[in-house]
Each structure stands twice: as structure tokens, then as C-alpha cells.
Amino acid sequence: MRLRSRALTALLGRWPFSKGALSRSLCHRLFSCRGVTTGGPAPCPGGEDSVEVLGRLYPRDDYMNVTARILSKVGCNLHNQPHHPLWLLKERIKAHFYQAYAGRGSNPLFSVHDTLSPVVTVEQNFDSLLVPPGHTSRKQGDNYYLNRRHMLRAHTSAHQRDLVRSGLDAFLVAGDVYRRDEIDATHYPVFHQMEGVRLFSKHELFASVKDGEELCLFESGGQRTHDKQESHTLEAVKLVEFSLKQTLTRLIRHLFGEDLEIRWVDCYFPFTHPSFEMEVNFRGSWMEVLGCGVMEQQLVHSAGVDNKMGWAFGLGLERLAMVLYSIPDIRLFWSQDERFLKQFRLGHIDDPVTFQPLSKYPPLINDISFWLPTEGYAENDFYDLVRTVGGDLVEKVSLVDQFTHPK
Template identity: 80%
Template sequence: HLWTSSGSLPITDGPAPRPVIGQDSVEVLGASYPRDDFTNVTAKILDKVGRNLHNQPHHPLWLIKERIKAHFYSSYIGRWGNPLFSVHDNLSPVVSTEQNFDSLLIPPDHPSRKRGDNYYLNRTTMLRAHTSAHQRELVRSGLDAFLLAGDVYRRDEIDASHYPVFHQMEGVRLFTNHEVFSKVQDGHELSLFEAGGRRTPQKQETHSLEAVKLVEFDLKNTLTRLITYLFGDDVEVRWVDCYFPFTHPSFEMEVRFQGDWMEVLGCGVMEQELVNSAGAGHKLGWAFGLGLERLAMVLYSIPDIRLFWSQDERFLQQFRLPDIQQPVTFQPLSKYPPLHNDISFWLPEESEAGRESFTQNDFYELVRSVGGELVERVSLQDEFTHPRTGRRSQCYRIVYRHMERTLTQDEVRRVHQQIEHAAETELGVQGRY
């Protein structure tokens, strides 16, 4: 629940008060954060905090989350007959930069930390960019097997499959020496760890190759079973080697969908340094993360990511199923015609400090703030450098389409003019009309 701007107690009945961006502070989810030179969160983004689509019964994202939960609950049973994996889907999206980056061994100069790619409340606090921000604290609390779901926030391009707020689900599983080798003959003679080892593409320095191969097999087997459960027995799966700062070796799983290979999740053997820092240094683990929107768009044939935020009953009622396992294919609402306008401008000069004074994500964010859900796509059409002055200009095409009604030319023209004006006053560009 959110605080009111006067700092009164959270209201538990009725709609929560809206978050507030003040001159000196940002108030969200019952706390106030001082603003500084890193603050870049917008009112439109803060409006989404607390919506928790993944926890709204019968929402398509809730359906996917519940199906994944049901699979893990039924497939993995603990020694006493209880579910092996616990589920955490209510953790606050407001995290420290230490949680979001440092706890996951993301180096200080890593590009993923850039202000242009994230929503910062201030230099030390942000809206989480991935649910992995909570991995260390959950392992530290003594959990060996858990699923985690939540909303995550990233400044990004604008098209049918990208939105600044989306939802992730991830899983973590830790193993003791006995659990890894219990089914291996003479397994008691084997160890998770080895002294003086070297990091190779197959394993980390401290891990034994035997342990890593068994954990990797368990990870891939677990995820293949999950995707088969979601997509059906005839789904084709392949594994691609990749890199993440917090796992090694790391993999992406791709499924063949409508003739193309599509990446659906990332995973790997957890970096031992991360596990050690969470107080579980005698264990070895795996982790995976997937995007709920991506799965829902594929499984339910939802064509545009903006639809997940729709309040339109024609959309929502299609997912009110008596049984979460019942297949459903989204029947499109009427496809309303798009309207598009172009915007061209000269970019501002580089700042004296050499810091980039304009980034594409800044422009996308401004278009989102002004145009909101009316904007379907923004694409860079043309770039030009003046041969004499060296000044650079860019031209973007903005496609407008409402999900629930037909837009008028006049309505779009007014919004487009607001975007032109805001780009000049807020981003320091100079229009070319």
C-alpha cells in the first residue's frame, strides 16, 4: 500500500493513494526517498507500482504464474510430503542498487547499471530491473528451493513486445554434497568442490566437474519438464551457451514456435561467490529466470504487450477460466487503424564532461510520458550529420493506435505537438519542421 503525500498511515481498505513525485522526494509504497541527480522515475511508471498484475486472479500473467506454481508443487515434493519449492510473489519492487547489482556480482562499470536503462529513485535506490535482486536475501533466510515472481522495470524501446514494466518469474535450487551424489555409485567419495581448480567454459574454479554436470543435468531436466508442461509434449527445445554475471556456465533455452526459434528463459549454475555471500557456502545451486509476458503472448496469442494493462472487459473476460489448465486463445478486439507522424530534430551538443546529453531511451521515455498507451511503436527512420557544422539530427516515426477505439487525426496531432514541445524543453533538442 502507498502512503498519502502527508505521510499518514497506509490505507488498507479501498484504492491505495497514488505515489507522489515531489520537488525534494519521491513517495512510493509507504516510504519517502530523497531526490538527487540520478532520480529519473516518472509519474506514469510509479502509477504501475502496486498494480501487481501477476497477483490479480484470472489475469493472463496470473494464469501463467499459477500454472508454473502448480507444476512445481505437484512435481517436486519434500521429504515430509510438502511442496519442495516455496513461492514468493509479494516482495516490494523498490530495492537498493546494492541488491539489484552488487549482490549479483555485476561490476561497477557494467552497462546494465546505466541511468538511461533503469528507473532510479536516487543513486542508491531503484525499481528492480530483475527479480534476481532478491536471490541473496532469500538464500540467506535459509531457503534451498524457491520460486519468485514480480514486476520489474527497465527503460526500453517502444514496440509490440517491449514495455517499461514487465513481470519475471525465477527459480533457485541449492544442493548439498549428499543430494548431488546420492544416486551415484560410491558417490560419498565425490565432492561438490575442488581445491586449486581453474575456471573453464564448463565450470567455475571451486566446483568439481562431476558436481557441475549433475547439477546442470538437473537444471535442464527441470526446465524441459516445465516447458513441456506449458507448451505440450511435441515442443522442440534447444540450449544455447550464453553469459550472465551471476551464473557460470550459463544457458538460454529456445523453443521452436511457429517455425522460428524463440528464447524463453535464461539459466545457469549459480556463481559460488554469490552462494557463499548468502551463507550457504557448503552448497551448490542453479537458478533460472523467465518473462511472464513473453510466455503469455506465445501461449495465448496476445499480439501487443500493452494489452496486459488493459481494463477492457472484452480482454479480461477471455481469461476467466474455471480451470487454470484450460487452454485459451485470445480473440483479438477489433483492430483499430494506426496513425503515424514523424518528428525530426537536431541533437544537443555533447556536454563538457563528455557525458552523453541525449540517449534514445530518454526520447522513448518522454514519448511514453506524454503519449502513454496511445503509442504503439517508435522507430528511428533516419540519421543525418551536417557536413559543415557536424551537427547530428534524427528522425523518428511514432505510430499511434488505441487498443480499444479509433483515434482521430486531431487527437493524434495534439499529442504529437505536445511531444515535439516536450522534446525541445526537456531534452534540449531543436526541432526541424
């Protein structure tokens, strides 16, 4: 089969080439890049038998599909760079939780973990979250594997069980996550998530309920329904759900404004039930901003906690920051252009800011045709090749048409 793909190259910053020179240069690099094929990634740090990530070597095997360009992003930690827009948003969320929720002695109830390594085991990333073997989310085409045992985390939830096992009842996790994805203004193979977990004991959950001592978190012989898990009582689930939705409503209105219209949509996640997505009516249209739900009790039990239940949520920092700060393209978060970075050096993290465009150069379009191998091809293989050659100048790749030879 032959595919014809269209690559739109956007000049997101200053670029010294003329339009014709850039077109010729990009085409030459795409079609003369011998040795870079969809059958394997570009050379990575380490040796032939290993790959180095954050100073540690991991043995290569047939599952290794991380490119050198992706590895160059590991350790950048944009969410921890002061005055970066992702840092601003993370700090706003953290400050809200510190101010709104206090534990004993007025200490913050939620601890924050934003320096955890993005290299996790496959067991942490999937099994600990009850993602079954063979589930579509485990595909090589969608994830970056260092080998069959280790990978770059696809979500910050990969740390959830370990943090609960360490004895934490309330925490926030922020970090970079990695997924092989399409190329356009809203997708990037590296992005950042922030996640929250809150566990309740019987006393904590029912403390403000009349005759709460007579209620229970769990029941035996229960049935799983649309509203609850088999081990939970309906009373406990409704209180946990109320706490979850109230907490997130306060957070999002703190970020967007108190008059924000919010609605909840039922959905499915392997690690929560019931599960919800929050949508907000922002500037006249509904937008999904986060996912959440009541934690699967099997997950809580696997972390060594038998007498508590709780909720969890996760949100994408880029997604919110693009809306809050009017940033039109996700690749701009990786810009080192001082014209971009200085816009977010604010006196206070809650000061309003609206991104101002950097470049007025027109986009360039290139059509590329190529033959596919008979098997073993995934669209994300081509996207990784484009990123390796064209970098962040390539704004969008779209399939224009396809042809199958009759023979």
C-alpha cells in the same frame, strides 16, 4: 543533430476521436508540452526533495529518472490479479512445481514469493549478483533510479541472495521489473519475471550416485574452464546441470506440450557459470524462452552458505504468455477493457485459451522532427517522453533519418 522519428499510434481499444482529431490532438500535446524535456522526468508523487513509492519516501538526487507514469504502475501487480493472463501463467508454473517436487511430508519443495517490493538497493540489484562497477547494465539510460542508492528492480534476481541468506534452498520469485526500453509491440518499461533457485548439499546431489559418498562438491586449486567454475568439481557441475535442464524441460513441455523440440545454447551471465539459454521450436521457428545456469559460488558464499551449490533460472512471463495465448501486443496486458479480461476467466488454469482481437480501427502515423542537445541525450529519454504524453496508444517509435548541421 536533428532526428526525425516516426510514431505509430495503434487504437488498442475504443477511442472517441476521429482520425484527424486524434492526429491534431497528439501533435498539439507533443509540441506544446512545455516543461517536459529530456533533461528530467515528469513530476512524481512526493515533494521536490523526495519521491513516494508504496507509501515510503526516498530522497531525490541527480540520479532520479523515474517518471510519474512509471510510478503509476508500481503496485499494480498484474501477476497477482486473479484470471489475468500473467496470473494464469504464474499459477500454472507454481502448480507444476508444487506437483512435481515435494519435500518431507509431501510438502512443496519450492516456496513461492510474489509480493516482494520492487524497490531495491543498487547493491541488491547489481553488486549482490556480481555485476561489476561500470558495467553497461548499470547505465541510467537503461534503468529507473530513485536516487543513487535505490532503484526499481531490473530483475527478480535482486532478491536471490537475501532469500538464500534467509535459509531457503528451493524457491520461486515472481514480480514486476522495470527497464527503460524502446517502444514497440514486444517491449514495455514494466514487465514481469519468474525466477527459480535450487541449492544442493553433497548428500542431496550424490544420493543416487553409486559410491556418491566418495565424491565432493568442491575442490581447491581448480581451474575455471568453459564447463565449470574453479571451486567446483566437474562431477558436481554435471549433476547440477542435469538437474537444471531436466527441471526446465519438464516445465516448458508442461506449458507447451510434450512433443516440443528443445535445444540449449551456451551464453554468458555474470551470476551463473556455465550459463545457458533454452530455445524451443514453436510453430516452425526457434524462440528463446529463458536463461539459466549453475550459480556462481561467490554469490552463494556471500549469502552465508558454504556447503551447497545450485542452479538458477529466469523467464519473462509476458514473453511466454504472448506465445501461449496469441497476444500480439505487450501493452494489452495493462488493458482494463472487459473484452480483454473476460477472455481469461477460465474454469481451470490449464484450460486452453486464444486471445481474440478487440479493435478494427486503423493505425495512425505521425512524423516528428526535433533537435538534439549537444550532450546528455539517450534514446530512452525520448521514449519516456512519448510514454508520458501518448501513453499506451503509441505502438511503435522508430528512427527514420537524421541530419547533422555542418556548423
